[in-house]
Amino acid sequence: MRLSLAYLGALCMIPSVFADADFSQVRLNQDVDMSRRAGLPAEKYFFESTFSMHYDGRFAAHALNYTEQTKALRDLVRSYLMTFQSLGIETWLMHGTLLGWWWNKQILPWDSDLDVQVTESSMFYLAAYYNMTYHRYRRIGGGRHYLLEVNPNYVVRDQSDMYNLIDARWIDTVSGLFIDITAVRYNLTHPQGEGMLGSKDGHEYRVCCILS
Template sequence: MRFSTSSLLALYGLLSASVLTVAQPNDTDTDFMSVRENVAKDYESEGDIPTEKYFTESSFHYHYDGRFADQPLPDDQVTPHLSALIQTYLSTMSSIGAETWIMHGTLLSWWWNQKIFPWDNDLDVQISEPTIHFLAEFYNMTEHHFDLPGVNEGRKYVLEINPNYVVRSEKDHLNVIDARWIDTSSGLFIDITAVRKDDARRARGQTEALMCKDRHHYLESQIFPLRDSYFEDVPVKIPYSYTLLLEEEYGPRALTNKNFQGHNFNEDSKLWEHTK
């Protein structure tokens, strides 16, 4: 699959994201998992708990895939590579109709200014369980080429699915990452985790319970309906109760602390500036 820069721009329009833009759906009591076919389908656990880890990280840094690099990027190149990484991922998922949304530290960086933290070197997204089955069946190990501004011959990205995604148990602690979107030019990647129905909690009466293999637990109404916004200047989906989820994971101070990792948040420029 090949995308040129112009096709990527046309797909998204690349509208300015300098001002926070979040669609506000009406409040509803609808059970989204029950009315949306691509979310509601049940899957049974398959196979025993694996004893080996599928994805491995490089010996020089745990956020790089050592098959594609033997050293980390210079510091000033990390953020541009990550920006292209998330833009190409979101573009590809949109073009093939695969629903995805940002989460964890990536969602926190979105909350501040819709940009990647300048000290970050990883990205996290989530998908529904039916989506991971869809990607595994039709797009596992596919290569996607993008012509990018200032990049000779563009870059190639690979979507790789962990075959252990069919094991739904949290006991599979070696394979909590269900898939990765990998930049073959640098080894940087996006961790992709599937959100599943939490059968154990549902059996105890928590009818909205969701879980990931990385031991994160949610309610349907915290994730769905997904909101529309922008991240790194392209359209993105975010979970419905984003503030609540961020406070639960990082604490309320993470949404107010303007000094972090040697950077200060400038209210005028809306940028994290390195503290001298």
């Protein structure tokens, strides 16, 4: 089942892409890093904010109100899906994001984060060619800026590293909201035999349920 285009809607966006972004370029509204690092190991790559687990503290100092957050999340998923479509990378909605689409073709009202998946080969491709790329979307009445950041620990295939379960993120550099991107990998030694996929967060799927 292909659900990835369902969120595109009629929003017209014109993207500009800049490679090898650094934080001096992309941190437009934030001078202080609000990431929650205390008590967490240094090998953890993605740190969430001190005020919410669903915001990147490098780009935000506070959470948005409900109305602003809902609008930012909609733009976030639309820009992500449009970008990956233009790159020719197959991706799909998962977890609460998929449930929201299934029930009402909307983001769940209590959800403040978004989840998607890609194949393992696509993750390698993103890491090689699009890591730390900065995407600017211009719209009538404003625009948004997004960063595609790949966790270097994406090469770890198993669940041994509990602090790096997220392989990449699509980050709104204005609001600090983000999409968690995880790769599904073939499990060649699964007890149920061939045709099993898994992600580092412990979810397992049959190939026919995801990629058919």
